Amino acid sequence: MPAIELHNLKKxxxxxxxxxxxxxxxxxxxxxxxxxxxxxxxxxxxKMLTGxxxxxxxxxxxxxxxxxxxxxxxxxxxxVVPQLDNLDIDVTVEENLAVFARLYRVDDxxxxxxxxxxxxxxxxxxxxxxxxLSGGMRRRLLLARGLVHEPRLLLLDEPTVGLDPQIRTELWxxxxxLRSRGTTILMSTHYIEEAERLADEVAVVADGRVIAxxxxxxxxxxHAGEKTAEVYGPPDRLHEVRSAAEDAGLRVRSAGPAIxxxxxxxxGPGLVPHDAIHRAGSLEDVFVMLTGEEAE
Amino acid sequence: MKSAEGARTVRRLEPAVILAVMGxxxxxxxxxxxxxxxxxxxxxxxxxLAFGLGLGSTLVADVDxxxxxxxxxxxxxxxxxxxxxxxPAMFGTFVKExxxxxxxxxxxAPVDVEELVTAEMLWIGLRSAIFGCFPLIVTMFFGLxxxxxxxxxxxxxxxxxxxxxxFGITMAASVSKIDQFNYVTTLVxxxxxxxxxxxxxxxxxxxxxxxxxxFNPLYQLVQLVRDACFGLEPVxxxxxxxxxxxxxxxWRIAIRRMTRRLII
Ligand SMILES: Nc1ncnc2c1ncn2[C@@H]1O[C@H](COP(=O)(O)OP(=O)(O)OP(=O)(O)O)[C@@H](O)[C@H]1O
Ligand SMILES: [Mg+2]
Numbered sequence: 001m002p003a004i005e006l007h008n009l010k011k012x013x014x015x016x017x018x019x020x021x022x023x024x025x026x027x028x029x030x031x032x033x034x035x036x037x038x039x040x041x042x043x044x045x046x047k048m049l050t051g052x053x054x055x056x057x058x059x060x061x062x063x064x065x066x067x068x069x070x071x072x073x074x075x076x077x078x079x080v081v082p083q084l085d086n087l088d089i090d091v092t093v094e095e096n097l098a099v100f101a102r103l104y105r106v107d108d109x110x111x112x113x114x115x116x117x118x119x120x121x122x123x124x125x126x127x128x129x130x131x132x133l134s135g136g137m138r139r140r141l142l143l144a145r146g147l148v149h150e151p152r153l154l155l156l157d158e159p160t161v162g163l164d165p166q167i168r169t170e171l172w173x174x175x176x177x178l179r180s181r182g183t184t185i186l187m188s189t190h191y192i193e194e195a196e197r198l199a200d201e202v203a204v205v206a207d208g209r210v211i212a213x214x215x216x217x218x219x220x221x222x223h224a225g226e227k228t229a230e231v232y233g234p235p236d237r238l239h240e241v242r243s244a245a246e247d248a249g250l251r252v253r254s255a256g257p258a259i260x261x262x263x264x265x266x267x268g269p270g271l272v273p274h275d276a277i278h279r280a281g282s283l284e285d286v287f288v289m290l291t292g293e294e295a296e
Numbered sequence: 297m298k299s300a301e302g303a304r305t306v307r308r309l310e311p312a313v314i315l316a317v318m319g320x321x322x323x324x325x326x327x328x329x330x331x332x333x334x335x336x337x338x339x340x341x342x343x344x345l346a347f348g349l350g351l352g353s354t355l356v357a358d359v360d361x362x363x364x365x366x367x368x369x370x371x372x373x374x375x376x377x378x379x380x381x382x383x384p385a386m387f388g389t390f391v392k393e394x395x396x397x398x399x400x401x402x403x404x405a406p407v408d409v410e411e412l413v414t415a416e417m418l419w420i421g422l423r424s425a426i427f428g429c430f431p432l433i434v435t436m437f438f439g440l441x442x443x444x445x446x447x448x449x450x451x452x453x454x455x456x457x458x459x460x461x462x463f464g465i466t467m468a469a470s471v472s473k474i475d476q477f478n479y480v481t482t483l484v485x486x487x488x489x490x491x492x493x494x495x496x497x498x499x500x501x502x503x504x505x506x507x508x509x510x511f512n513p514l515y516q517l518v519q520l521v522r523d524a525c526f527g528l529e530p531v532x533x534x535x536x537x538x539x540x541x542x543x544x545x546x547w548r549i550a551i552r553r554m555t556r557r558l559i560i
Contacts, residue, residue, distance in 0.1 A: 072406045073406070076406035080404035088320070088324055095323045100405060102316035
């Protein structure tokens, strides 16, 4: 039985079709990255998985429960780490954890708190109020709070958004640890690198729909190519190179100040300038080719 | 289409869940209880000194045979109840929903809106039941004789506070900006507070006010508390029943409004 099954899911807010016919199956033990630009519908999808948003149409099964009717049972077995911090900041670290251990009706609350403190590596700061913690510690606590009842399924909504690189790496290590222990993870992100590092499989979401779904390798092979050639230079020259490449049937995208010729291994002679920088095709290429958005 | 049915769960109002949500409130309350307890003790003393002793020694000696200080002191229970229930419910709910995103966190756990609202109401009700007794205790220092029926006061305070907390939660789920609470305080809370018979007896007001007062839950609470102190009457059973019904109806309304606000 898959951990998550979404079929033709739809949710709109007035004129905005936030989720628009989304299909997704996540097998147990998989870490699936939901990769999509801002407003693609990732958070809305997450909210429907916990019953905090009710779909207009479509089917949701989570851990065998049919939602929204059995959302409460499903929530009991999943952990949720929200996009925005919602810890109780005046309360101590351990009390934050204990409150949630009780909300999840864990049998042995003190043991659950100990375990979560260890995951967050905050055992020595347990008696401190949350507003005395650093941003990274708070983030680790938020993650540990979602794990206090040892859930089978973890929903991570942009777990590292807005964090500095060091904290991000720290959290990645933590998440990777969970993944290797077999927890099913659905993680939304718009950081390519995050999806590349952590996700067994990536579903690219745009305009409320899954437009591609495979392992990062497969996605690169299918939607990018073996090689990408980046060309830097004045706009006029980039324009020339781009036109020539596109006329020859190559796919070109902008990449900040440069342009990138995707699938450059297919290029005929003279199309890729000599000063181009060659690199392997990447998930970033896939993302930009599929969504038309500049990657982060 | 949004459906309230969608959010419904198999087992409703699980006591363990409600207790856990109240436990969260308790954990937070422990960080600021001192200031709240201080205000709750100090305020009735100020009112008693200003009104009870000020007016009492100069203009009015007694009301219907009750010493004016004690008249005001017993009336202040209702004041304590409304200000420790409606206002925290309004502001607290709004802040938790909008700024702290607390409800987002709680509703991601196996808790539903019905349990959440119920727990928040019970918590405020309990707090108010305790704070409501402070004016009574203070008044005892001004000569109020202890009576066994006074033990009913926390119960009266509790039920009234449930109604006002449900009202506050409903307001919090209805406004879009926190300043809109000014309308609620000015148009609802303050008038209710002023014509509750706390500082002067209602029966000296024009008849229209007297009839209106019958629909004022605070007035009913004031009467219940005074009667618990100076002698209960059969009509008090009716008053209490009225408060119970009000609390129940407002409870259901609060759940509906909060479901609409929290489940998108
Ligand atoms: N409660 C709401 N009311 C109205 N519109 C909403 C609401 N929640 C989301 N939306 C809209 O739905 C669309 C999808 O939003 P969602 O938050 O799901 O995107 P996302 O993929 O999580 O984006 P981000 O990467 O920025 O977090 C957006 O256009 C957003 O403005
Ligand atoms: Mg989001």
